[in-house]
Structure formats: structure tokens, C-alpha cells
Amino acid sequence: xxxxxxxxxxxxxxxxxxxxxxxxxAAKYGVHxxxxxxxxxxxxxxxxxxxxxxxxxxxSLVDRRDEExxxxxxxxxxxxxxxxxxxxxxxxxxxxxxxxxxxxxQRLAAVRARLEA
Numbered sequence: 001x002x003x004x005x006x007x008x009x010x011x012x013x014x015x016x017x018x019x020x021x022x023x024x025x026a027a028k029y030g031v032h033x034x035x036x037x038x039x040x041x042x043x044x045x046x047x048x049x050x051x052x053x054x055x056x057x058x059x060s061l062v063d064r065r066d067e068e069x070x071x072x073x074x075x076x077x078x079x080x081x082x083x084x085x086x087x088x089x090x091x092x093x094x095x096x097x098x099x100x101x102x103x104x105x106q107r108l109a110a111v112r113a114r115l116e117a
Contacts, residue, residue, distance in 0.1 A: 009094050011105040012087055016076065021083050029115070042086050059092055067092045 022036040050061045059067075071088035072081075079087060093099050099107075 007095075009091055009104070010101055011108050012090055012094075015087070015108075016079065021080055023080075036082065038086065039082055042082065042089065046089065058098060059096060064089070064092060 023034075025031075026033065026036075046064065049059055049064060052058070068085055068088040071091055072079075072084040075091065076084040076087045090099075090104065094101060094104060
């Protein structure tokens with residue numbers, strides 16, 4: 001896909017607008033670990049997609065990496081690594097219909113509720 005074909009994903013746009021990056025969130029909540037707690041999960045999800053029998057049908061390694069590079073340099077260029085990588089993966093999965101925007105928004109709300117509890 002060319003960059004002109006990437007439509008905005010509302011729940012992801014809200015994250016960018018709020019500048020929800022790990023170093024800022026960690027400072028807000030007094031966390032001193034420089035590695036986001038979700039980094040391991042992101043790596044695992046990417047590995048699982050890349051090695052899955054249906055991975056190429058859903059999102060091949062080459063497509064995932066190409067989209068990650070493109071989205072990280074354009075749509076999510078204002079985010080640092082690894083946030084831009086996480087956002088690119090979520091974006092690719094929404095575009096492919098693996099998860100829809102409403103479900104993504106609900107999952108993000110659940111995570112926010114646990115964080116703020």
C-alpha cells in the first residue's frame with residue numbers, strides 16, 4: 001500500500017494526539033524501567049504472525065516489515081521506537097480486518113482502566 005492509502009484509525013490517532021509514549025507514561029506513574037512492559041508481548045506477537053501457518057495469508061513477514069517501515073516513517077513518525085512499531089502493527093491488523101476499530105478501542109479502554117485503577 002502506498003502512504004496515500006493509509007486511512008486514519010481513530011483509536012490510534014487518539015494515542016498519538018495524547019502523546020502516550022512509554023517514557024512519558026512511566027514518569028507519570030513512577031516506573032523506572034526503560035523498557036515498556038508490552039515490548040515482550042509485541043515481539044512475541046510479531047514472531048507468532050511471522051511463523052504462523054496462516055501468517056502469509058494474514059500478514060506476511062515482508063508485508064509486516066514493509067508496512068512497519070512505511071507507517072513508522074509517515075503516519076507514526078512523531079512517535080519513538082518501539083511505540084511506532086506497535087502502532088504500525090495495530091494499524092496493519094485493523095486495515096486487514098483482523099481486529100476492528102471498535103474492538104481495538106474497547107481493549108485500549110480496558111487497559112487504561114486497569115492502569116488508572
